[in-house]
Amino acid sequence: MLNEILKNAKKLKSSELKDIVGGVGKIGTPDLSLCKCSCTGAVTGPKYCSQYMNCPQIITC
Template sequence: MKKSILNIKGVSVISKKDQKEINGGIFAEEKIDLTKCGCDCTGSVTGPSYCQIHFGCLQVYTCDDLY
């Protein structure tokens, strides 16, 4: 499999050291605070507009469910 991946144009092998130096994250013009995101009783995402992109709720959930 490694050989087939290296045949893809633009793919190269990087060292473990280089892998550790890679930083990532969410790019956004506004600061993203997922603590402001939540779910309502129908399972819909609540909070700022970015919550729709970066947060998910269970589809089967109601506040009236008792165990």
């Protein structure tokens, strides 16, 4: 399976690497629209969501 994935891979040029954005932390801007609250009050979404928001700890559904 890994060979199937890698057979179409290509080595990126440094100019192409500079166009890659995203991630968590100091690189890129996190997409906070992906962060939500579950019915139980837990933060859902990517791992960085809990660093940027909190949810009320009550059942809201």
